[in-house]
Amino acid sequence: MLKRVLLTLSLLTLPFAAQAEDVYVAGKDFDVINPAIRTADPDKIEAVEFFWYGCGHCYTFEPVLAQWKKTLPEDVTFRGIPAMWGGAMELHAKAYYASRALGVEEKMDQVIFQALNVDRKQLRTDGEIAELFVQNGIAEEDFYKAYNSFGVGSQVSQANATARAAKITGTPAMMVNGKYLIGPRKAGSTANMLKIADFLIAKERAAKES
Incomplete structure (x- = not known):
């Protein structure tokens, strides 16, 4: 009798357990x-x-x-x-992938976030972005080689296409x-x-x- 009661209770709680799992x-x-x-x-x-x-x-x-x-x-x-929604955002995307090509992403992610959000720099030109990399130990020649590379350009295009396909707002x-x-x-x-x-x-x- 006890087993039957317990089985009945467990069956009754199954729908509620399923609802608890489907939180979102x-x-x-x-x-x-x-x-x-x-x-x-x-x-x-x-x-x-x-x-x-x-x-x-x-x-x-x-x-x-x-x-x-x-x-x-x-x-x-x-x-x-x-x-990327226009303006300097494509340049910032190029900086993102260039930092990865140069192997300095951990450092430069923080530097670029800081520059735009705390130091209020605009970073609206290639030169401004290059200067930021140079100030943080990357040779200007190495920066431009990565920044203007075919690989970085392709990654920027793919990133833009993915964001558009996802319809981010x-x-x-x-x-x-x-x-x-x-x-x-x-x-x-x-x-x-x-x-x-x-x-x-x-x-x-x-x-x-x-």
Whole structure:
């Protein structure tokens, strides 16, 4: 008799357990990208941040995101994609990929964020950006070689195409596995964006394992 009661109770609680797991809802907390965007590595679950160095919210989000990235399991990859809506944003995107080509991304990400958000520099010309790199130990010749390279130009074009396909409307925004877009407006906060990203990563992992 006791076993029957316990079984009945467990069956009654199943719908509530399912509801508890489905914390975040498409259209309400995040958007579904249709058609889905191809990821860099189909064998991994990909998390992306769309950002702009000159975005104050991106600047304050950066240290929180850095800590979150350290917690990502081995089956998850992360990459940043600079947003471009005209003006100097394309130059800043070139600086982003140039810093990676030169292997100085950890240092220069912080330097460029600082320059635009704290020091209030405009960085509207190639020369201003070059000067910033030179001030931080990169030879001007090496900077321009990377900055104007075919590889950096291709990455900038691809980043712009990806952001357009995702239909981002602001920064920061996050994308999970090319299928889901998370923005602070629907998420409620940048901190909540990471919780939703964790939820969607788990969802994608479960789909891969099924």
